Amino acid sequence: MRDGRITITQFIIEEQRRIEGxxxxxxxxxxxxxxxxxxxxNLVNHGALVDVLGQAGTExxxxxxxxxxxxxxxxxFLKTNEWSGHLAAMASEEMEEIYHIPQxxxxxxxxxxxxxxxxxxxxxxxxxxGTIFSILRCKGDxxxxxxxxxxxxxTEQICAGYALYGPSTMMVLTTGNGVNGFTLDQNIGxxxxxxxxxxxxxxxxxxxxxxxxxxxxxxxxxxxVDECLSGTTGDRDKDFNMRWVASMVAEVHRILTRGGIFLxxxxxxxxxxxxxxxxxxxxxxxPMSFIVEQAGxxxxxxxxxxxxxxxxxxxxxxxxxxxxxxxxERVVQYHKEHDTNAAA
Numbered sequence: 001m002r003d004g005r006i007t008i009t010q011f012i013i014e015e016q017r018r019i020e021g022x023x024x025x026x027x028x029x030x031x032x033x034x035x036x037x038x039x040x041x042n043l044v045n046h047g048a049l050v051d052v053l054g055q056a057g058t059e060x061x062x063x064x065x066x067x068x069x070x071x072x073x074x075x076x077f078l079k080t081n082e083w084s085g086h087l088a089a090m091a092s093e094e095m096e097e098i099y100h101i102p103q104x105x106x107x108x109x110x111x112x113x114x115x116x117x118x119x120x121x122x123x124x125x126x127x128x129x130g131t132i133f134s135i136l137r138c139k140g141d142x143x144x145x146x147x148x149x150x151x152x153x154x155t156e157q158i159c160a161g162y163a164l165y166g167p168s169t170m171m172v173l174t175t176g177n178g179v180n181g182f183t184l185d186q187n188i189g190x191x192x193x194x195x196x197x198x199x200x201x202x203x204x205x206x207x208x209x210x211x212x213x214x215x216x217x218x219x220x221x222x223x224x225v226d227e228c229l230s231g232t233t234g235d236r237d238k239d240f241n242m243r244w245v246a247s248m249v250a251e252v253h254r255i256l257t258r259g260g261i262f263l264x265x266x267x268x269x270x271x272x273x274x275x276x277x278x279x280x281x282x283x284x285x286x287p288m289s290f291i292v293e294q295a296g297x298x299x300x301x302x303x304x305x306x307x308x309x310x311x312x313x314x315x316x317x318x319x320x321x322x323x324x325x326x327x328x329e330r331v332v333q334y335h336k337e338h339d340t341n342a343a344a
Contacts, residue, residue, distance in 0.1 A: 008034060008171060008182045008191035015175060029086040029110055029135065030159065030173075034191060036080040037131050037163035037171060040073045040116070041184060044129065044165040069123055070094055073116035073131070087112055088142040091150050091314055093283040098147050098314070107143050110158075111136040111150055115283040118162070119247025128166035130249025134287040135159040147314050150282065154307030160287035162249045172198070172256065174294040179256065200297040201259035204324045208243045208251050209263040216267035220302065220334035224263075248279065252288050252322070256295055261323035263331070265302055277301070277318040281311055285320050298328035302335040 012027050074094040081087055082099075085106035090099040093115040101107055114133040123129055134157050140149040161173035169184035171191050181195030207228050214222070228240035243260070245251055251262045264278050279285050289299035289306040299306045299322035306318060321331050 006193040008173075008193070011180065011182075011193055015177065025086050025108060026110070026135075026158070028084060029081070029108070029112075032081045032084055032086070033112070033133055033161075034171065036077045037169075038184065038189065039076050039080065040131060041163065041165050041169040043069060043072060043076075044123070045169075047123075047126070070117050070120050077114055077116050077131075081112060084108075086110055088138040089145045089149070090114070091147070091282065092116060093280055093315070096315075098145070098150065100145075109138050109142055111138050111145065113150060113282050113287075115280070118249045118284065119245070122245070122247050127245065127247065128164060128250040129247055130165055130253075131163040132249060132284055132287050133161055134282070134290070150314060151311040153310055154281075154286035154289055157286060157290050157307075160290040162252070162287070162291070164249050164253050166250070170195075170253070172253065172291060174291050176290075176294065179291055179295040181256075198256050198295050200256055200292065200295045200324055202296075202324055202326055204259035204261065204327060205238055206241050206243055206254075206258070206260035207263065207327070208245070208254075208260060209265075210244055210246070211242070213267055213269065216269040218266060218268070218302075218335075218338070220331065220338045221263065221265045221267075223334050223338075224331050248284055248288060252292065255292070255297070255323045259324045261321070261327040261331070264320045266319040275317065277320070279317060279320045281306070281309060281316045281318045282314060285318050288320075289322060292322045296325065297323055298325040300328055300332050302331060303339070 009031060012030050016027050074092050078090060078099055081090060082101055083105045086108035087101060087110050088107050089101060089111055091113045112133065112135055116131055117129055118132050119129040136152050136156055137158060138145055138149060159175045161171060164170045171182045173180055179198040180193060181198055182191035183194040185192050209225060227234055227236050231239040254260060255262060266277060285306050292299050301319045302321050309318065321328055
């Protein structure tokens, strides 16, 4: 700490001191995650100067074109976290299988999942991107874990966070005791606590959804968005603004800062292709739901609490509706009414 400022390392250590039996392993693991995010932040900030922009010429496990920085960021996360002895294995949105810790390194008691560069489609146009991560306990064979060991409900997470690479680099973190935000001081290379006890404002006039999919939306989502668009002449009696960054980290950070709702719902186009949603449960939906709920918000598929879903596969996709609690509750209620009427 300098001049009353609290670094992320000090914050984590002091938080862990309150936990009986804490060994320091978790603190060290988080420090490794922070280091990886600092390195990715540096690469993002330098962009074309270090030749990390553009396509990599490969596809990830979901069949999506990878950017150069997708591949580089994934490698940074693996190499920064594989050696310290805190992890049993890792899983990434960019890799089909789990990543086993190399034989020369000791195994630990935690599992790490991550999306190394969320919103990477924005990277070439210099729009905010980020990293999302989640930490679970290894409950099985920690010397030789399998993909099945990662398939834990979101309620089992012991930590979730994201790094936002924007005008400033921020780290937002929860360990189940509220949400705190840290800003990277480039002069000293440390994240400093700047946004303590972040909470989502209850009252909002903003919603975020990709309206190009409007023709495919289910009736409950159409109902909600129509209400927002009707403004002061409609049932809500207030004007809403629509936002869409196409970067989940940026969308959630805006909601944490000034409220709102983010929707990437199930739609008829996904159903027709056999899809179960757009966003990944393990790498995006669960960690962001943990953060949003800890900040006083709500997260749902429209029909189920996301954090209570039992994952069935490593790269499972789900619909996501999260943000200010009152708004999410309204959308969930519309789903209930629609399903009840459809079943009648």
